[in-house]
Amino acid sequence: xxxxxxxxxxxxxxxxxxxxxxxxxxxxxxxxxxxxxxxxxxxxxxxxxxxxxxxxxxxxxxxxxxxxxxxxxxxxxxxxxxxxxxxxxxxxxxxxxxxxxxxxxxxxxxxxxxxxxxxxxxxxxxxxxxxxxxxxxxxxxxxxxxxxxxxxxxxxxxxxxxxxxxxx
Amino acid sequence: xxxxxxxxxxxxxxxxxxxxxxxxxxxxxxxxxxxxxxxxxxxxxxxxxxxxxxxxxxxxxxxxxxxxxxxxxxxxxxxxxxxxxxxxxxxxxxxxxxxxxxxxxxxxxxxxxxxxxxxxxxxxxxxxxxxxxxxxxxxxxxxxxxxxxxxxxxxxxxxxxxxxxxxxxxxxxxxxxxxxxxxxxxxxxxxxxxxxxxxxxxxxxxxxxxxxxxxxxxxxxxxxxxxxxxxxxxxxxxxxxxxxxxxxxxxxxxxxxxxxxxxxxxxxxxxxxxxxxxxxxxxxxxxxxxxxxxxxxxxxxxxxxxxxxxxxxxxxxxxxxxxxxxxxxxxxxxxxxxxxxxxxxxxxxxxxxxxxxxxxxxxxxxxxxxxxxxxxxxxxxxxxxxxxxxxxxxxxxxxxxxxxxxxxxxxxxxxxxxxxxxxxxxxxxxxxxxxxxxxxxxxxxxxxxxxxxxxxxxxxxxxxxxxxxxxxxxxxxxxxxxxxxxxxxxxxxxxxxxxxxxxxxxxxxxxxxxxxxxxxxxxxxxxxxxxxxxxxxxxxxxxxxxxxxxxxxxxxxxxxxxxxxxxxx
Numbered sequence: 001x002x003x004x005x006x007x008x009x010x011x012x013x014x015x016x017x018x019x020x021x022x023x024x025x026x027x028x029x030x031x032x033x034x035x036x037x038x039x040x041x042x043x044x045x046x047x048x049x050x051x052x053x054x055x056x057x058x059x060x061x062x063x064x065x066x067x068x069x070x071x072x073x074x075x076x077x078x079x080x081x082x083x084x085x086x087x088x089x090x091x092x093x094x095x096x097x098x099x100x101x102x103x104x105x106x107x108x109x110x111x112x113x114x115x116x117x118x119x120x121x122x123x124x125x126x127x128x129x130x131x132x133x134x135x136x137x138x139x140x141x142x143x144x145x146x147x148x149x150x151x152x153x154x155x156x157x158x159x160x161x162x163x164x165x166x167x168x
Numbered sequence: 169x170x171x172x173x174x175x176x177x178x179x180x181x182x183x184x185x186x187x188x189x190x191x192x193x194x195x196x197x198x199x200x201x202x203x204x205x206x207x208x209x210x211x212x213x214x215x216x217x218x219x220x221x222x223x224x225x226x227x228x229x230x231x232x233x234x235x236x237x238x239x240x241x242x243x244x245x246x247x248x249x250x251x252x253x254x255x256x257x258x259x260x261x262x263x264x265x266x267x268x269x270x271x272x273x274x275x276x277x278x279x280x281x282x283x284x285x286x287x288x289x290x291x292x293x294x295x296x297x298x299x300x301x302x303x304x305x306x307x308x309x310x311x312x313x314x315x316x317x318x319x320x321x322x323x324x325x326x327x328x329x330x331x332x333x334x335x336x337x338x339x340x341x342x343x344x345x346x347x348x349x350x351x352x353x354x355x356x357x358x359x360x361x362x363x364x365x366x367x368x369x370x371x372x373x374x375x376x377x378x379x380x381x382x383x384x385x386x387x388x389x390x391x392x393x394x395x396x397x398x399x400x401x402x403x404x405x406x407x408x409x410x411x412x413x414x415x416x417x418x419x420x421x422x423x424x425x426x427x428x429x430x431x432x433x434x435x436x437x438x439x440x441x442x443x444x445x446x447x448x449x450x451x452x453x454x455x456x457x458x459x460x461x462x463x464x465x466x467x468x469x470x471x472x473x474x475x476x477x478x479x480x481x482x483x484x485x486x487x488x489x490x491x492x493x494x495x496x497x498x499x500x501x502x503x504x505x506x507x508x509x510x511x512x513x514x515x516x517x518x519x520x521x522x523x524x525x526x527x528x529x530x531x532x533x534x535x536x537x538x539x540x541x542x543x544x545x546x547x548x549x550x551x552x553x554x555x556x557x558x559x560x561x562x563x564x565x566x567x568x569x570x571x572x573x574x575x576x577x578x579x580x581x582x583x584x585x586x587x588x589x590x591x592x593x594x595x596x597x598x599x600x601x602x603x604x605x606x607x608x609x610x611x612x613x614x615x616x617x618x619x620x621x622x623x624x625x626x627x628x629x630x631x632x633x634x635x636x637x638x639x640x641x642x643x644x645x646x647x648x649x650x651x652x653x654x655x656x657x658x659x660x661x662x663x664x665x666x667x668x669x670x671x672x673x674x675x676x677x678x679x680x681x682x683x684x685x686x687x688x689x690x691x692x693x694x695x696x697x698x699x700x701x702x703x704x705x706x707x708x709x710x711x712x713x714x715x716x717x718x719x720x721x722x723x724x725x726x727x728x729x730x731x732x733x734x735x736x737x
Contacts, residue, residue: 003351004432005333027348028356036363040355052432055335055351057359071362075333077432166431 002052004162005075009068009101010082011093012061015115018145019082020056023152033060038072045159052159062093070104078109078162080154081137085114086122091129098136109161111154112137117144321402322450327354328419328440329395330430334358337394337430337437340444347399357388357397389413391420393427398447408449415447485539489514492536499524500552513540520545523558549601556602563600564593570611577604587615591665619661623736626654626671630731631697636681638689638696641730648697651734652704658736659710672735673697673711676719676728683717691715697732 008016017030017039024041032039043054057076059068079101084090094112101108112133114125134140139157143150189196205211227234250257303310324345328338334357339350347353357378364375374390387404389396389412396416398408419440420427426436489509496504496516501524506517520527527543549559557574566572570583579597590613597606629651632641640648658669675694677686694713702708719728 001434002432003335003434005335005355025349025352027352032356036356036359038359038363040352040359042349042351053351055333055355057355069362069366071366072359074362075330075335077333162432168431168433 002050002163002168003055004052004077004159005055005057006078006080006158006162007057007059007073007076007101008080008082009059009094009097010061011084011087011090012063012066014061014082014084014087014090015145016058016061016082019113019115019143019151020058021145022148023155024056033058037066037069043155045156047156047159047163050163052163054155054159062097068097068100070100073101073104076101076105076108077166078111078158080111080113080158081133082113082115083125083133085116085125085142086119088124088129091125091133095133095136098133109158109165110137111158111161112140113150113154114140114142115145117142117149118146320451321400321404321408323398323400323404323408323448325350325399326444326447327357327395327397327399328437328444329354329358329397330427331358331390331393331395333430333432335430335432335434337427337434338440338444340441340448342448342450354397357386357395361388361395387412389416391416393420393424393430396447402451404449405451408447411447411449415443419443488534488536488539491534492531492539492541495530495534496527499530501525501550501555502527503548513542515542515544517544518546519548521550521555522547523555523562524550551602556600560597560600560603563596566593577602579603579606580610581606581608582610584612584614587613587661587663615661615663619658619663622654622657622661626651626658626734626736629654630728630733633693633696633730633732635678635730636689638692640696640700648700649704651697652701652706655701655706655710667737669710670737671711672737673701673713674733674735675713675715676731676733677717678729679718679721681718687715687717689715690717693730693732 008020010016017033020041020043024043026039026041028039028041030039037060039058041056041058043056045052045054057072059072060066062068079098081094081098082090083094098110114130130140138161139154141150141154141157143154145151205215224234246257300310302308322342325339325341325347327336327350329335330337334355336350336354339354341347360378361375365373374388374395376388378386378388380386383401385400385404387398387400387409389409394416396412396419398412400408423436423440493504493507493516496502496518501521502518503520504516504518506515508515516527527541527545531537531539531541549555553574557572557579560572560574560579564572564581566581566583567585567589570581570585570589573580573582579600581593585593590608590611594606594608597603597608600606629647631644631648631651633639634641655671658671661669673694675690675692675697677690677693681689691713692715694715698708698711698713701711719725719731
């Protein structure tokens with residue numbers, strides 16, 4: 001069986017936790033994020049007939065009050081960066097998190113998720129703003145935690161990239 | 169050619185040598201060179217030295233024969249070396265042994281502290297007090313009792329975790345244990361480790377124990393690549409810690425490369441299942457869950473109730489027993505000398521007057537009929553007044569016309585009785601115990617009275633004769649019959665304490681005639697009556713005929729004239 005640890009990173013309240021809530025097996029309360037700084041969920045999927053378990057470390061949102069513990073990033077095979085499409089500042093946070101992660105564990109397959117697609121009217125994040133962060137991700141997805149749009153595809157893409165990366 | 173060689177052997181040997189030189193010169197030179205190298209130890213040593221390492225390596229890769237061959241040599245060398253200079257070996261192994269010893273010693277001290285802590289924890293709890301009582305009763309040291317109770321544990325789950333990613337490489341759980349998703353649990357272990365390390369800045373040191381309440385703990389051992397985590401219920405011994413360490417060491421030794429290269433594929437670790445299951449130990453009784461107290465509690469309750477019932481029963485039985493003893497002790501005619509409870513039965517020993525009431529009836533009377541009592545009585549005669557009287561009544565058997573009384577130790581009889589009873593009673597009373605004397609002065613001897621009445625009747629009788637002769641007056645026959653009848657009556661009395669019956673038959677005359685004649689006549693008349701009575705079937709020997717002569721002249725005496733009267737002695 002293949003197991004991969006992935007980290008979900010993003011600014012505070014970008015909807016990381018909501019994004020996975022409908023798709024994962026979870027036994028821990030969301031309180032852990034505010035206490036220990038991480039909550040661990042699991043998502044099983046099948047890629048080319050092989051089962052892969054994604055162990056998702058849903059790290060606490062980065063803001064001026066709390067920052068991501070880089071020790072949690074160790075051993076990660078991939079990352080999902082989440083940006084709130086209605087708040088341009090979250091793009092910047094994603095960029096800084098990317099820098100931090102790469103410094104800590106090196107370059108790993110990464111997916112950029114532009115969340116809150118359902119709030120398109122309030123959309124702030126334009127192509128120009130996104131250009132630098134598009135560079136860091138291997139794929140970009142528009143998602144909505146509310147409708148579930150794009151979430152599966154984002155995880156699948158990351159899984160495939162991680163498998164390719166390790167030659168599995 | 170064969171013929172040629174025969175003709176000149178010398179020539180042909182030379183020719184053959186020449187031919188050999190021509191044909192094999194390089195080989196011959198090479199052989200000479202080889203021979204020189206083989207003969208020269210210096211050269212050979214240098215050459216073997218060049219290939220020795222490669223040869224050893226190659227042979228070691230093929231099989232174990234080289235190892236087996238070298239082992240005795242190396243052992244012997246080491247042995248000699250240590251004997252010669254132990255210091256050298258100490259220097260060699262210290263870097264390896266030092267940390268190992270430190271780790272071992274610190275683990276032992278930790279173990280000791282742990283048991284001391286347990287002892288301290290249990291000192292003041294109710295359980296602790298119970299255990300103290302147990303120690304006191306059994307004579308064991310308190311620490312031994314604490315250990316006996318606390319060294320019950322069960323390893324419920326074992327996780328082999330990839331240290332860097334926190335991913336589960338292998339997970340085993342004990343029978344009946346259903347844990348949460350091991351991947352998530354393991355991830356959280358790792359996260360918490362990281363969190364604590366970051367928070368305390370403890371560098372590479374690992375949390376080795378997580379405790380959940382009193383009953384659950386997680387023991388963690390970190391190796392170079394992997395973490396072994398054991399979820400334990402109860403309090404395990406420190407030996408378990410060593411087992412976990414050893415297990416992890418073995419895994420890292422065998423799977424070090426796979427662990428270093430781990431990239432999410434857990435397949436290489438799947439067959440570690442048996443190795444990890446070795447850690448699913450338990451000691452004494454596995455804890456079966458929260459309800460385990462139900463059965464012991466139920467048993468304890470039953471035992472308590474039974475004990476209470478038994479106690480109540482014993483209490484009641486004891487009270488009955490005491491009541492019975494009191495009754496027995498207050499009973500005249502019974503003296504209890506020993507009362508005891510032996511082998512579940514009761515025993516009463518003592519003296520009992522045969523006239524005292526039956527002890528079994530006393531037992532029933534004080535509601536102790538069910539009490540199992542064995543009696544051991546010895547007979548005795550009590551001097552109590554009612555007993556003496558009753559005993560006298562039983563022995564003397566007085567007729568209904570006689571009443572017995574006991575006053576001041578003297579037994580008195582009153583009433584009417586036969587002569588034989590009076591005589592017998594007098595004899596028996598003299599031997600009756602508890603009597604100061606016997607008085608039957610107020611018992612009327614009915615036989616004697618009747619006898620005396622008959623005597624009176626006989627003595628009032630007179631048989632009359634004709635004047636001057638020994639012939640009976642006419643009509644005296646019935647009178648004589650009466651006399652015979654009375655004599656027969658008298659004969660019917662038997663007074664053993666009195667002389668035999670003897671009846672005086674006394675003849676009388678009137679005053680006429682001479683004295684001498686009258687005496688003879690009166691005697692003849694008496695003899696005549698005796699012979700007449702004998703003729704009526706009476707024994708002549710009973711009678712004593714006497715002649716008294718003339719009976720005087722007074723009016724009473726005149727009635728006796730010419731008669732025969734009777735007297736009884």
